[in-house]
Amino acid sequence: MLSREERTPFSEWWWTVDKPLFGAILLLMLTGVILSLAASPSVATRIGLDPFHFFSRHVMFLAPSFMVLLGVSFLSPRAIRRSALIIFALSIILIVVTLAIGPEVKGSRRWITLIGVNIQASEIAKPSFVVIAAWLFAESTRRPEMPATSMALVLLLMLVSLLVMEPDFGQTMLILMVWGSLFFIAGMRMIWVFGLAGLGAAGLFSAYLFVPHVAGRIKRFMNPASGDTFQVDTAMEAFYNGGWFGLGPGEGIAKRNLPDSHTDFVFAVAAEEFGIILCLAMLALFAFVVIRTLSRAYANEDMFSRFAASGLAILFGVQAAINMSVNLQLIPAKGMTLPFISYGGSSIVSLAYGVGMMLALTRLRPRTEVEASGHAEAMRSYA
Numbered sequence: 006m007l008s009r010e011e012r013t014p015f016s017e018w019w020w021t022v023d024k025p026l027f028g029a030i031l032l033l034m035l036t037g038v039i040l041s042l043a044a045s046p047s048v049a050t051r052i053g054l055d056p057f058h059f060f061s062r063h064v065m066f067l068a069p070s071f072m073v074l075l076g077v078s079f080l081s082p083r084a085i086r087r088s089a090l091i092i093f094a095l096s097i098i099l100i101v102v103t104l105a106i107g108p109e110v111k112g113s114r115r116w117i118t119l120i121g122v123n124i125q126a127s128e129i130a131k132p133s134f135v136v137i138a139a140w141l142f143a144e145s146t147r148r149p150e151m152p153a154t155s156m157a158l159v160l161l162l163m164l165v166s167l168l169v170m171e172p173d174f175g176q177t178m179l180i181l182m183v184w185g186s187l188f189f190i191a192g193m194r195m196i197w198v199f200g201l202a203g204l205g206a207a208g209l210f211s212a213y214l215f216v217p218h219v220a221g222r223i224k225r226f227m228n229p230a231s232g233d234t235f236q237v238d239t240a241m242e243a244f245y246n247g248g249w250f251g252l253g254p255g256e257g258i259a260k261r262n263l264p265d266s267h268t269d270f271v272f273a274v275a276a277e278e279f280g281i282i283l284c285l286a287m288l289a290l291f292a293f294v295v296i297r298t299l300s301r302a303y304a305n306e307d308m309f310s311r312f313a314a315s316g317l318a319i320l321f322g323v324q325a326a327i328n329m330s331v332n333l334q335l336i337p338a339k340g341m342t343l344p345f346i347s348y349g350g351s352s353i354v355s356l357a358y359g360v361g362m363m364l365a366l367t368r369l370r371p372r373t374e375v376e377a378s379g380h381a382e383a384m385r386s387y388a
Contacts, residue, residue: 018079021368026297029290030074030345030360034067036287037346044274045267045348047260059267059348066350070357077361078368082310085362089136092129092358099126100167115171125351127168127176132359134164135183135320139312142191146308154193157184174212174219175327175339181205182323187316226337239263240270240332243277251280267348269340272332288329291344294360295322301367314366317359 045059080088099117103126107114116123138157145153161184168177185201212219225234243259246252257277260266266274276284298318305311321344328343330336342352 014079018368022078022364023297023301023367026294026301026367027078027364029293029297030364033287033290033294033345034071036290038064038067040271040275040346041267041348043254043257043278044260044271047257048264048267051261062350063348063353066353070353073354074357074361074364077358078364080362080365082307082313082366085136085313085365086140086309089133089140089362093133093137096126096130096133097164097167099124100130100171104167104170113171113173115173122350125349127171127173128349128351128355129358130164131176131180131320132317132355132362134160134180135187135316135359136313136362138184138187139316140309142187143308143312146191154191172216174209174216175341178205178209179320179323179327179341181208183316183320186319187312190312190315222337222339226334236263236265236270237331237334237338240273241334243270243273244281244333247277247280249280249282251276251278251283254278265340268342269328269338269347270332271347272329272343275346276332284329287346291322291325294318298363298367305367310366314363317363317366320359321356321363 041060041063042057045063046056049058050056077085077088103117104114107117110116115125115127117126118124137160141153141157141160144151145157161180164180165177168174168180181201182205185205188197188201213223214220239259239262243257243263246258252258255278257274259277260274263270263273272284272287275287295318298314298321302311302314302318305314324341325344327336327339327341328347331338331341342349344356345353
């Protein structure tokens with residue numbers, strides 16, 4: 006056992022990190038490994054690869070992701086701000102390069118290959134953008150004369166414009182929802198919040214009018230007979246087949262026909278093989294991570310840590326909610342991974358980075374360290 010009197014970096018981390026939150030994240034990672042083994046062999050076999058191709062790559066991506074998560078959780082709030090600024094700048098450059106020379110897949114340019122690794126830069130941009138926006142909102146409460154809110158809006162418009170150019174409307178809506186939530190948490194007037202919601206709705210309606218594949222997805226959701234709904238229908242079949250306790254590991258039937266059973270529809274595979282009980286347990290884990298982070302953030306006296314941890318928790322929770330809702334046909338189909346469960350290298354590394362910052366920002370810190378950050382007095386006046 007580590008003594009509280011030890012003053013090593015690891016002992017200080019161990020006694021200040023939120024262990025239940027850390028344990029829930031590790032449990033999600035372990036669940037992802039199990040479900041990758043259940044869902045990916047049928048996909049790999051269908052396209053002529055080794056049955057364990059996606060599973061081995063999932064585990065391979067998980068190892069460095071865990072190191073990223075652990076390393077980032079040691080950082081101070083100041084170091085988190087600096088790292089987020091650097092990573093956001095690099096991700097913006099990568100998105101621009103992807104738009105210029107990236108291959109077009111199904112009408113979109115979202116991936117670029119560097120050193121033999123496919124990278125989706127928009128995934129990397131999400132957590133760093135949330136942290137920078139949180140810092141700007143915190144500065145606006147601390148120094149009202151600083152145009153921090155306007156700067157946050159400029160960054161939002163820049164990122165959203167690049168995502169629309171890819172196009173990736175799912176990530177765009179996710180970013181808008183998280184930014185709007187931070188805008189509301191920072192105490193901005195409701196008229197601005199409603200205005201942002203109106204702009205988002207107008208943007209979605211414009212996409213429906215002028216972007217054929219977006220219109221197609223919405224029409225298929227409203228009227229399934231209007232187009233191909235094979236994937237979502239097969240996903241619903243998986244839920245029906247699994248019932249409460251599932252058909253058993255490896256016994257899934259619907260997954261053999263699901264093209265994206267290892268990514269977008271892994272939640273349906275979990276339902277078919279392990280039952281609705283496991284799905285409810287996973288939902289409880291996601292909810293615990295979000296609620297635990299929000300409660301710890303609310304108790305934090307540092308404005309930046311409060312806003313950043315809240316934004317990262319909302320990003321994590323909304324992404325999970327979108328994926329599960331698509332599987333259950335509650336919203337139109339959208340390719341978005343289930344955090345730490347779906348296969349995807351860029352997604353897992355990005356999530357590990359975001360969750361690592363959540364752990365770092367929710368660590369217990371001495372009051373003197375909080376006050377040294379310069380946001381404690383702003384926190385008291387804000388409250």
